Amino acid sequence: xxxxxxxxxxxxxxxxxxxxxxxxxxxxxxxxxxxxxxxxxxxxxxxxxxxxxxxxxxxxxxxxxxxxxxxxxxxxxxxxxxxxxxxxxxxxxxxxxxxxxxxxxxxxxxxxxxxxxxxxxxxxxxxxxxxxxxxxxxxxxxxxxxxxxxxxxxxxxxxxxxxxxxxxxxxxxxxxxxxxxxxxxxxxxxxxxxxxxxxxxxxxxxxxxxxxxxxxxxxxxxxxxxxxxxxxxxxxxxxxxxxxxxxxxxxxxxxxxxxxxxxxxxxxxxxxxxxxxxxxxxxxxxxxxxxxxxxxxxxxxxxxxxxxxxxxxxxxxxxxxxxxxxxxxxxxxxxxxxxxxxxxxxxxxxxxxxxxxxxxxxxxxxxxxxxxxxxxxxxxxxxxxxxxxxxxxxxxxxxxxxxxxxxxxxxxxxxxxxxxxxxxxxxxxxxxxxx
Amino acid sequence: xxxxxxxxxxxxxxxxxxxxxxxxxxxxxxxxxxxxxxxxxxxxxxxxxxxxxxxxxxxxxxxxxxxxxxxxxxxxxxxxxxxxxxxxxxxxxxxxxxxxxxxxxxxxxxxxxxxxxxxxxxxxxxxxxxxxxxxxxxxxxxxxxxxxxxxxxxxxxxxxxxxxxxxxxxxxxxxxxxxxxxxxxxxxxxxxxxxxxxxxxxxxxxxxxxxxxxxxxxxxxxxxxx
Ligand SMILES: Nc1ncnc2c1ncn2[C@@H]1O[C@H](COP(=O)(O)OP(=O)(O)OP(=O)(O)O)[C@@H](O)[C@H]1O
Ligand SMILES: [Mg+2]
Numbered sequence: 001x002x003x004x005x006x007x008x009x010x011x012x013x014x015x016x017x018x019x020x021x022x023x024x025x026x027x028x029x030x031x032x033x034x035x036x037x038x039x040x041x042x043x044x045x046x047x048x049x050x051x052x053x054x055x056x057x058x059x060x061x062x063x064x065x066x067x068x069x070x071x072x073x074x075x076x077x078x079x080x081x082x083x084x085x086x087x088x089x090x091x092x093x094x095x096x097x098x099x100x101x102x103x104x105x106x107x108x109x110x111x112x113x114x115x116x117x118x119x120x121x122x123x124x125x126x127x128x129x130x131x132x133x134x135x136x137x138x139x140x141x142x143x144x145x146x147x148x149x150x151x152x153x154x155x156x157x158x159x160x161x162x163x164x165x166x167x168x169x170x171x172x173x174x175x176x177x178x179x180x181x182x183x184x185x186x187x188x189x190x191x192x193x194x195x196x197x198x199x200x201x202x203x204x205x206x207x208x209x210x211x212x213x214x215x216x217x218x219x220x221x222x223x224x225x226x227x228x229x230x231x232x233x234x235x236x237x238x239x240x241x242x243x244x245x246x247x248x249x250x251x252x253x254x255x256x257x258x259x260x261x262x263x264x265x266x267x268x269x270x271x272x273x274x275x276x277x278x279x280x281x282x283x284x285x286x287x288x289x290x291x292x293x294x295x296x297x298x299x300x301x302x303x304x305x306x307x308x309x310x311x312x313x314x315x316x317x318x319x320x321x322x323x324x325x326x327x328x329x330x331x332x333x334x335x336x337x338x339x340x341x342x343x344x345x346x347x348x349x350x351x352x353x354x355x356x357x358x359x360x361x362x363x364x365x366x367x368x369x370x371x372x373x374x375x376x377x378x379x380x381x382x383x384x385x386x387x388x389x390x391x392x393x394x395x396x397x398x399x400x401x402x403x404x405x406x407x408x409x410x411x412x413x414x415x416x417x418x419x420x421x422x423x424x425x426x427x428x429x430x431x432x433x434x435x
Numbered sequence: 436x437x438x439x440x441x442x443x444x445x446x447x448x449x450x451x452x453x454x455x456x457x458x459x460x461x462x463x464x465x466x467x468x469x470x471x472x473x474x475x476x477x478x479x480x481x482x483x484x485x486x487x488x489x490x491x492x493x494x495x496x497x498x499x500x501x502x503x504x505x506x507x508x509x510x511x512x513x514x515x516x517x518x519x520x521x522x523x524x525x526x527x528x529x530x531x532x533x534x535x536x537x538x539x540x541x542x543x544x545x546x547x548x549x550x551x552x553x554x555x556x557x558x559x560x561x562x563x564x565x566x567x568x569x570x571x572x573x574x575x576x577x578x579x580x581x582x583x584x585x586x587x588x589x590x591x592x593x594x595x596x597x598x599x600x601x602x603x604x605x606x607x608x609x610x611x612x613x614x615x616x617x618x619x620x621x622x623x624x625x626x627x628x629x630x631x632x633x634x635x636x637x638x639x640x641x642x643x644x645x646x647x648x649x650x651x652x653x654x655x656x657x658x659x660x661x
Contacts, residue, residue, distance in 0.1 A: 004546055007537040341535045347495055348591075349522030350550045351515070429490045432529055432603075 005361035008334065009369075016366060019330045023370025023411075026323030027404045028377035030316040031396055035382060037312045039395030041305055045298040050125035051242050053094070053268035053294060054277040057082070060290040065300045070098040070109075071256060072263045078289055079267030086283065089275045094119045095264035097252040101226040101245065103208075104216030106391050110227075111243035112252025112264070114148065120207075122268060124241030130210065132220035132235030135248050136202035147203025148250035155254075155261055194254075195229075203251040206231045211239035215390035229255065244391075268294070323370070324411040331363055331419035335426075342423050343431035352424040359423050363416035364409070371408045375401060441507065442631050443599050444468040445492055448501035450484070461487045462498065463654030469599070472629035474622070476642035479651030485635045486603055488651065492633065493525050493601045494518075505598070522551045526592030528602040533588035534576040540587045541572045547591050562590045566620060582613035589620065593630070600624075602634040606641050618644045 009016045058066050059073050074095075082093040097112030113120045115134050121127075136146035145153070198204060208218060213236050218224065222233045237246070253261040269291065271280050277293045284291035302309075335342070342355060382394035450462040461484035469475050479485050490496040492503055494510055494517040503510045505524055510517060527533075534543045540563075545555050563569040566586040571579045579587070585605055592600050602621070606614035622644050624630045634645060642648045650657040 004535065004538065007535075007542070011537040340532050341537075344529075344533065344535065345546070345550065346518070347493070347521065347527050347529075348547045348550060349518045349520075349525075351518055354550050429487070429496045432490075432532075433486055 003361075004358050005365055008338075008362055009365055012334075015330060016369070019327055019366045020369035020373050022323045022326045023367055023408065024373030024377055026316075026320040027371055027374025027408060028381060029319045030404050030407065031375065031378035031400050032381045032385075032394060033312045033316060034309075034400050035378070035394040035396045036385065036392060037305075037308055039393040041301050042298070042395060043393040045301050047240060047242055048294055048297040050240050051268055051294060052122045052125055052270060053092075054271045054275075055269040055281050055284065055291050056266050056294055056297070057093070057269060057284060057289055057291045058266035060285070060288050062290065064292075065304055066266070067297070067300045067304045070100055070265055072258065072260065073265040074267060074289065075263050077262070079264065079269075082267070082269060082284065089271055089280045089283065090269055091272055092122070092270040094122050094268045094270075095249065096123060096242075096266060096268060097249050097257060098243075098265040099227070099252055099256045103224065103226050103245065104212055104218075104391060106215075108212065108245050109243040110245040110247060110252065112247050112249035112256075114249050115146075116148075120246055122270065123243070124237050124246070127238045127241050129207070129235045129237055132207070132233070134235055135205035135207060135246070137234075139202055140200045141197070145201060146248070147198045147201035148248050150197055150201050151203075151250045151254055151261055198251060198254075202234075203248055204229055204231050205234045205247065207235040207237055207246040208233055209237050209239040209241060209244045211390060212244040227256070320407060320411060324415040327363060327366060327412070328415035328419060330366075331359060331416055332422065334362070335359065335419045335423045339426050339431040342426045343428040346426065346428045347432065355423050356420045359420035360413065360416045363412045363419075367408045367412035371405055374404065374408075440470055441468040442471040442473075442505070443492060443633070444502075444504045444507070445488070445498075446502045446504065448488070448491055448498045448503070450487055450491055450496070450498050461654055462491065462501075464501070465651075465655050467492070467649065467656055469631060469633055471598075471631055472625070473647065474625040474632045474645045475634070476645035476648040477633065477635045477651060477656075478637070478639070478642050478648060479657075481637070483651050484654055485651055489601050489603050489633070489635055493527060494521055522595075524598040526595065526597035526600045528585070528588045528592045528600065528605045530604040530607040531581065531584070533591070534584055536576050539573050539575050540568065540579070540590075543576075543587065544591045544594050548594055551595050553595055558596075559590070559594050562593055563587075566590050567616075580613075581608050582610075582617065585609060585613075585617055586620070589617070589624075593624070598631060600630060600632045602632065604635055604637065607637065614638075614641065 056066075057074060057079060058069070062069055062073070076095050079093050079095040082090045094113065099110040099112065100107050101110050102108070111123055113123050115136055120134065136148060139146055141150075206224070212218065213233075216224075218233050220233055220236060223230050224233060225231075231247070249264065250261055253264065257263060269280075269284065271277060277295075281291040281293055345355065345358075378396055382396055385392050385394050445465060445467045448462045448465040449460075451458050451460045453459055465488065467477075467488070477485055477488065487496065491498045494503065497512070497517075505520060510520060534540070535546070538546065541555070541559075544559055548555060548559075560569070563572055566589055568583050568586045568590065571583050571587065576584050585608075589600075589605070592602075605621075606617055609617060618641055621632055621634065625632055625646075632645075634641070636642050
C-alpha cells in the first residue's frame with residue numbers, strides 16, 4: 001500500500017495522539033459549548049412552546065422582550081375576560097403568576113396557575129401527573145375551602161374588582177382577616193394567621209417536574225425551603241411543561257405579589273382553530289395590553305442571550321485557532337525533520353502536487369482522528385454535564401456536528417498549506433548531500 | 436534513440452555554488468556522453484564535484500550553463516518537465532538513506548511506483564528475489580542491514596524500468612563483501628538486461644567492474660580508460 005501519511009502518523013504515535021487530542025478538545029469545545037448554550041436556551045423555548053396556547057398577553061409597558069420578567073404584571077380581569085370579549089377568536093385565557101425560586105441549587109421558574117378547570121394542564125402542555133396529586137387537594141380546614149378559595153373569598157368578597165380596564169387595580173385592605181380578638185395593629189400575628197390558613201388549606205404545595213425531582217433528589221411528601229417559605233411537594237409531572245415548579249396561583253399572587261391577588265404576571269390565550277395568530281395578537285393588543293405569539297418567545301430569548309452565543313462562538317474560534325496552530329507547528333516540524341524523505345521522493349520525480357498531498361493527507365488524517373475524538377469527547381462531556389448538573393441541557397445537533405466537521409476540514413487544509421509549501425521547496429541535492 | 440546513440444549526455448556543463456570570492460566552481464565545461472547499455476564509472480577525489488555531476492545529469496540540479504540531453508533531446512528548464520523525465524527515465528541509488536524510514540521495503544518501492552502512476556506487479560517481486568532481498572520485503576529500513584538497504588534501493592531504482600540508473604557511491608557504506616555482492620548484481624544487470632548505469636565511486640576496485648572508467652578533475656572529465 002505504502003500510505004506515507006498514515007505511516008508517518010503511526011510512526012510518531014505520541015505526537016499524533018497529542019495533535020489529535022488538541023484538535024479533539026477544540027472540536028469538543030465547539031460542539032459542547034454551543035450545545036450547552038443553545039441547548040439550555042432552546043430547552044426553555046421548547047417549554048414555552050409546549051404550552052397549549054397560541055398567544056401570551058402581558059403589560060404593554062414591558063415592551064418587546066419579556067424573557068426575564070416575573071411578578072406583578074397584567075390584572076387578572078384583563079386576561080380572563082378575553083373569551084367573553086372576543087368569543088369569535090378566543091376559546092380560553094389562563095392567567096399565570098411567574099416567579100423564581102432557588103431549588104436544587106438553581107433558579108427555577110415557578111408557575112402559579114389555577115387548579116380550577118385544570119388550567120394547569122394547559123401550562124404543562126397536557127402532561128398529567130406521574131406521581132402524587134395536584135395542589136390543594138387535601139384540605140384540613142373544617143369549611144373545606146382550598147387556600148385559593150379562602151384567599152379569594154376573604155380578600156375579594158366585599159370588593160368586586162371594578163377597576164376600568166387599563167387602570168391599575170387598587171390594593172385591597174384586609175383587616176377582616178384578623179382573627180376575632182386579635183389586636184388589629186399586630187401585622188405579624190395577622191400574617192401568621194393567614195399563613196396557617198393557607199398551610200392547612202393546601203396552599204404551600206408544589207408540583208415539580210421529573211427533571212427537577214431527579215436533580216434535587218426530591219420526592220412526593222417532602223418539605224423544601226424556598227423563597228422564605230416551607231413547601232410540600234405533592235406531585236410530579238413529566239418535564240417539558242412551562243415551568244419546573246407549579247403552585248396555586250392565588251398563593252403565588254399573595255405571597256410573591258405583595259398581597260395583591262388581582263394581578264398575575266401574564267396570560268396564555270388559546271385561540272379557536274383556524275384563527276390567524278398574528279391577526280389575533282394585533283386585535284388583543286391595546287393601550288395597556290400587549291399580545292404576542294408564544295412562538296415569539298424563542299426570538300426574544302435569542303435576542304436577549306444572542307450575545308452569549310457570540311461569546312461562546314468567540315471562545316470556540318480561539319480554541320480552534322490554537323488547535324490548528326498546534327497542527328501547523330507539528331506538520332512544520334515534521335517537514336523539517338523529513339527533508340531527506342522529501343528529497344528522495346522528489347529525486348524519484350514526485351510532483352509538487354504529490355508532495356503537497358502527502359502533507360495534506362497527514363493533516364487531514366490527524367484532523368479526522370481529532371474530529372472523531374472530539375465528537376466522542378462531546379458526547380461524554382454532554383453526558384457528564386447532564387449527569388452532574390441535570391438541569392442543564394446539552395443539545396448535540398447534526399448541524400453542529402457537520403459544522404465541526406467542516407471547520408475541521410478547512411482547518412486541516414489551512415494549517416497544512418504553509419508546511420506543504422515548505423515541503424515542495426526542499427533542496428534535493430543539499431538534503432541528499434549534507435548529513 | 437538519437438542519431439549519435441547517446442542515451443544521456445552532458446555538454447559543456449558549468450556549475451558553481453556561491454558568488455564572488457566564496458564561489459566554488461564545481462563543473463567547468465564538463466562533457467560526458469553515455470551510450471545505451473553502457474556501464475560507466477566516474478572517479479575523482481573527494482569534493483571534486485562527482486555528486487554534483489550526477490545531480491545535474493539526473494536533472495535534480497540545473498546547470499548554470501550547458502546542456503543535458505536524454506536520447507539526444509535537451510532537457511527542459513522547467514521543474515515540471517524535469518520531474519516528469521526523472522519519473523520516466525531515471526532511477527537513483529544514493530550512498531545511503533535511500534529509503535523512507537517509516538515505510539517497509541515493499542512500500543518504499545510502491546510509493547516510488549505510485550508517484551510514477553504505476554502499481555506493484557510481479558516484476559517487483561522478481562527484482563526482490565533477484566537482488567536477494569525477498570526476505571526483507573516487509574521490514575522497515577531500521578530492521579535491515581545497510582547492505583540490504585542498498586539492494587532494496589536498487590530494486591526501487593529499477594522497478595519502473597528506467598532507461599538510466601544513476602548511482603552515487605552505492606557501495607560507499609558497505610564492507611567489501613557486501614560491496615562485491617552489490618557490484619556483481621549491477622554488472623549482472625548491465626550484462627543481462629543491457630541496463631545503462633552511471634556509477635560514482637571512490638574505489639578503484641569498484642570502478643573496475645564498469646565497462647568504462649572516467650576520472651574527474653578540476654571540473655572536467657580527465658581521461659577515459661576501458
Ligand atoms: N549546495 C551546495 N552549496 C555550496 N557548495 C556546495 C553545495 N553542494 C556541493 N558544494 C560544494 O561543491 C563541491 C563539490 O561537491 P560534491 O558533493 O559534488 O563533491 P563530491 O565529488 O561528490 O565529493 P565526495 O566524494 O566527498 O562525495 C564541494 O566543494 C562542495 O563543498
Ligand atoms: Mg559525493
